[in-house]
Structures are given as C-alpha cells and as structure tokens.
Amino acid sequence: KDCEHIYELVYSSHRLVGQAAGEFLKEKFFLPEEEPVSDLRTKRGKTRLPNTPLIRDLVQFFIESELHEHGAYLVDSLIESNAMMKDWECMTDLLLEEPGPREEDLDDKQETSLIEIMVCCIRQAATCEPPVGRGTAGKRILSAKETKQISEDKIALTSHFITTLPRLLHKYKVDADKLSNLLVIPQYFDLEIYTTSRQEKALESLLKLMQEIVERNSDSEVLKAAAQTLEKMCNKEFPIYGKCDIARSRILDMITNNYMESMDVYTSLLNGDERPDDDEIFAVVSSLKKIAYFHNCHDMSRLNIWEGLHENLVASWEAVREDSIPPLPMEAVKYCIDSCFYGLLWSIVPFQTEKDRGAIEHAKVMLQDHMDKYMDICQKIISDCPEQSWKEQAFAAVGDLLIYYGSGEPIRYTPSDLLCETINTFVQEYVFINDTDEEIDDHQKIEELHKRRNFLAGYCKLPVYRVIPTEYGSHVLQHYVTFYNDFGDIMKMTLSRLRDNHKVNCAKAMLQALILKFKSLQDEDNDIDRNGEEFHAIKELAKRFALSFGLDAVKNREAVTKLHRHGIIYAVEEDPEAAASAPPPRLAFLELVTEFTNKLLKQDKKVLLDYLDKRVTGGIPSSRSEAWTPLHMYRNSLVHGEGEMVLPPAPTRKAYQRKRRRTGSDEEDDPDDGDFRL
DSSP states (O other), X not given: OHHHHHHGGGGOSSHHHHHHHHHHHHHHHOOOOSSOOTTOBOTTSOBOOTTHHHHHHHHHHHHHHTOTTOHHHHHHHHTTTOGGGGOHHHHHHHHHSOOOTTOOOOOXXXXXXXXXXXXXXXXXXXXXXXXXXXXOSSOOOOOHHHHHHHHHHHHHHHHHHHHHHHHHHHHTTTOHHHHHHHTTGGGGSOTTHHHHTTOHHHHHHHHHHHHHHHHXXXXXXXXXXXXXXXXXXXXXXXXXXXXXXXXXXXXXXXXXXXXXXXXXXXXXXXXTTOOOOHHHHHHHHHHHHHHHHHHHHSOOGGGOOHHHHHHHHHHHHHHHHTTSOOSSOHHHHHHHHHHHHHHHHHTXXXXXXXXXHHHHHHHHHHHHHHHHHXXXXXXXXXXXXXOHHHHHHHHXXXXXHHHHHSSOSSOOOOOOHHHHHHHHHHHHHHTSOOOOOTTSOHHHHHHHHHHHHHHHHHHHHHHHTTSSOGGGGHHHHTTTTTTHHHHHHHHHHHHHHHHHHOHHHHHHHHHHHHHXXXXXXXXXXXXXXXXXXXXXXXXXXXXXXXXXXXXXXXXXXXXXXXXXXXHHHHXXXXXXXXOXXXXXXXXXXXXXXXXXXXGSBHHHHHHHHHHHHHHSTXXXXXXXXXXXXXXXXXXXXXXXXXXXXXXXXXOOOOGGGOOOOOTTOTTSOOGGGTTOOO
C-alpha cells in the first residue's frame, strides 16, 4: 500500500519525479521474465512476443489509475527506461491477432487504452518532446544523439505502421474513440519510406480508408484528426504528394456534395411546410461540421461555397430574431460561422501565388467585400442573438480576423466604432461575471473559466496589436483588482504590452479605467462614499497602476504628468447648474490621482500645482469641509510629497550632435490612437 503513492507519481507534473517513479514501477512490474512462456500463441499460431504480458499489465495499470487524460505523462515517465514502450509489433499484435487458447481477449476499454498509450509512445518517439506541462519554457534544442534517435525511431515505426495501420483502421472504422487516436499516427511517419520501400499500395489503402471514415463518421475528434493528417501528407516536398492531393480533392468534393444534397432536401421540406426529421437534420449538421473541420486545414476556395454559406448565416440570424424557422438547423449555424471564417483566412492564397496584377486587384476587391459582409453579420449576432453558442463563435472569429487582416497586408480592415463597442460589451457581459452558481460542479466551472480566459485573451490582443484604439484596453484594466485571481496574468501582460507600445497612451488607459470605476460608484446626485469598501477598491486599483510604473521616474515622466493633467481636468470640471461655492461633483477623483504623486519628479510637482490652482475656478477654497478634502489632500501631496526625485541635468550637446526626434517616440502622439477619448 505504501508503494501506491509512488506509483501515482508517474503522473507528476515534475518530469524528473515522474521518470524516477517510472523506474520504480519498472522494477516492481515491468521486468521481463527470465524464462518467458514460449508456447503463448495467437489463435492462428503466431508466437507472442516477450513483452506481451508487460503491455497487458501496463494497460491495466493505466485503467486502474483512472487518469485517462494523462496517458502522455505515463508514457513520458516510462519510455526512456522501458524498451516495451517502443515494441510496436507487440502492441499491434494484441489489437489485431485473435487470442489463443491460453489467453483472454482484450475488452473494449483495454483496446481503447492500449491504442491511446501506443499513440502517445509514437508521438514521443517521433518528436522527443515531453507532454505539455512537463517541458521547459521555450523550444528545446535537441542534441545530436537525440536527433539520431528520433530518425531511427521514425524509420522503425513508419516501416511497421505503413502496413499495419490500414488493418487497424479497417477493424475500428466505426469506433470514434479509437479512430481519433489511430488517425493521428501518419503525422509522425517518415513519408519518404512510402516511396523508398515501394509501399504505394499501402498508401492507396490508407487514403481510401480515410475517405470512407470521413464519409461514415461525424465525431469532432475523428474529423479533426483526419483533416490534420491529410494536411501533413499533402506536402509538396514528398513524392507521394500527387496521390495524396488527388485523394484530398475527392474527399473535399464528397463532403461538399453531401452538404449541397442535404441542404436541398432540408430546404425543399421547409418550403413545403414540412418539418425535417432527425435524420435530415443530422445530415445537414454533419455535412457542415465536416466542411468546417476540413476548411480549417485545406483550401476549399475552388468549390465556391462561401456566398451560399454566408447567405444561410444571414437568413438564420434574421429568422431567429423574427422567431421563425431558420434555413439551417440551430446546431449547424456555428459550423457555418466557422466555415465562412476559414474561407476568409484562405483568401490570402491568391496574394501569395498569383502573379497577374489584375487578378490580385480582383482578389482584393472580393476579400474586402467578403470581410465587410462577414463582419457585419458577426457584429449583429454578437449584439442581438439569443443563441449563446453563435455569439461565442462569432466573437472568436471577429477577434482572429481583426488580427489577421489588421496589419494592412493584403488589405487593411479597420473595425467600426460599433464593432469595437459590440465586442467590448460581449467581454463585459460574458467574461467579467461572478460565478456563484452552486449547482455547477467544479469541473464545469473550470471549463467555463478556461473559455472566459480565451475570450479575454482574444480581446486583449486587439489593443495590444493596435487593431483597435488603446482606449478599449481600459475597459479590461478596470477589473484588474476585482478579477485578479481569474485573469490577473492576462491583464498584467496586457498592461505591460500597452506600455511597450506607447507609455502616454497606456497611462491614459489606466486613467480611463479609474474613471470607468469611479462613474460606476456615483449615485444620481453624483455623490461618492469615500469611506466605502467600493471606493477603497478603486484606490487599491490606482495603487496597483502606480506600482506598475516602476522606479525609473525619468523614463515615465511624460506619461505620469499626462495622467495627472487629465486627472485634474476630469476631477475639477464644474457643474454649471451647481451653486458657485459648491465643490466640483467629481472632486473625490483627486484622491485616486494622489496615488500617482510619488511617481512625479520634484519640478513636475510644482508645475502641476500651478496647473491645479489655475483649473480650480475661484481659487483654492479656505473651507476645510469634508467635500473639499480630496483637493487639499492632492495639493498637500504635491507640496510635501515624500521621496522627491530631481531630474538630473541634461548633458550639454554641440550643435552638430543634435539628433532628430525618432518617429513613434513617447513624446509624439500615437497615430493609431489619435481618437483616444478622455
């Protein structure tokens, strides 16, 4: 029983611990017998290999550990110390050969587990990369010994699976769990061996089986694996490209024709006021799902389906709004959104391959038109659609397309203010929410959090890459303290990247974030409870922002002074309807600006003090009432600020040493953020 705790360490996230536990496990269970049973045979009389009982034990250990999502960790812990982890023939014999009289047949769970372990072994042998979570940061440089080992392992596994894989696929062609793993195997082949070993028939058999599997299956993982494997095999560098490309064309034609046929049947039923049955709905959903997964990996532009997909997407949104029957099943629409999205990504191809200028100009016009149409319908879906799954797909697509085509090559797509506001609203409503539903289990909560983190990361890229103005970053930064546990790393990186882009605009974004939080506290009479917990939370946010400026006051000088100036303007603006002696309604905001005073240089404090005195209408009041306290507090921080820093004298320069000011320096306004509204 004491050993069980050590066995479990093969799943440790620490690689060396896992490998040490793997060594221990080997000594306990996976040492070959000194006198293996020689008469252990399959039903047709083939002698079982010595590792057969060890592989069976490994499968049973994996099943009993109940950590079926971490097969890669188990393999990583054992593969360097156990030769059985690369005994491909032993593994495939257990799957393909019928058991002999002295053997028990593998049940379905054991077969699935063995295939998962086998594919993990293949992946690690062919790449020498540890699983996610166990590797070192950054890309690891392989040694000459590791490179040689990879080459030898790839040759060995390819030589074996070239002939064995078609048999495995044929046996399990209706079992999605097994297929999703088996279809990945060719991605790790040395594809040259198909030609050098004259295995063209095996290649044809594999490609034919892949087409049959795609036609029969609609499981997401199976389709994803098939599309990715076909993409790897359709590599122009290898002699097999011709045959693979023909097979790809057949598959793409097949799934497109299936989509067209299923849509014709579905549409004719709707036009005849009939309700499609489950089989007809499934046919449309399945065909669109296949198009989405294959369009992700393969260019389907020649099939000219984009316009039809877009029309169905628009009609579905209109139907849902009007509470009528849409032209697509509800589940199919998200695949339609994805398919249109991938079509726009593949629109880059003509600009990379076409030489004729007229054709390139035509492609530009078409791409711009398609982008305008697609962004318009996605904006409508995100802002005004009851189907949450549609909203999520549309939001992800918009974010990725803005990054992809926001750089100006081959077109520069500039998002409208309406689109920017729409995606910002989506983030505020679906990301920054307090998940207090006790009925949801922990696993589901983790899944939801992961999804929300992806939404936030997708949105934060947009101001970071200057696709949308930095101003929109402030809407995220306002939650920096409140949601720090869930999204702190993303927001911290966003703040850092915004500062790298342009310090002044980043400071403005910080101030705007504070203003947004401040506004949310003001009641109908513009009053603020400065002693309340919510106001203290905003002060904490201001402190965090101030700390992010670091210790180099000279480097951040302009950014900090601009933040103070804009903060003063916002805080001391008068209410025209208020009495002359009444304090400005937003004067309490100066208490937040005070948090940044220790980042000022001494000479800038004096300048800002004069600026403050001029902006306060009627001069500084002598009244010491509570309402005027923030002003006195801020003035005192400028007059008596602790830790005052003095700007070092500028070095004298000769006339001929004068440098031109760099374009894009912090002293200039950022051309991409000219519309920053404060």
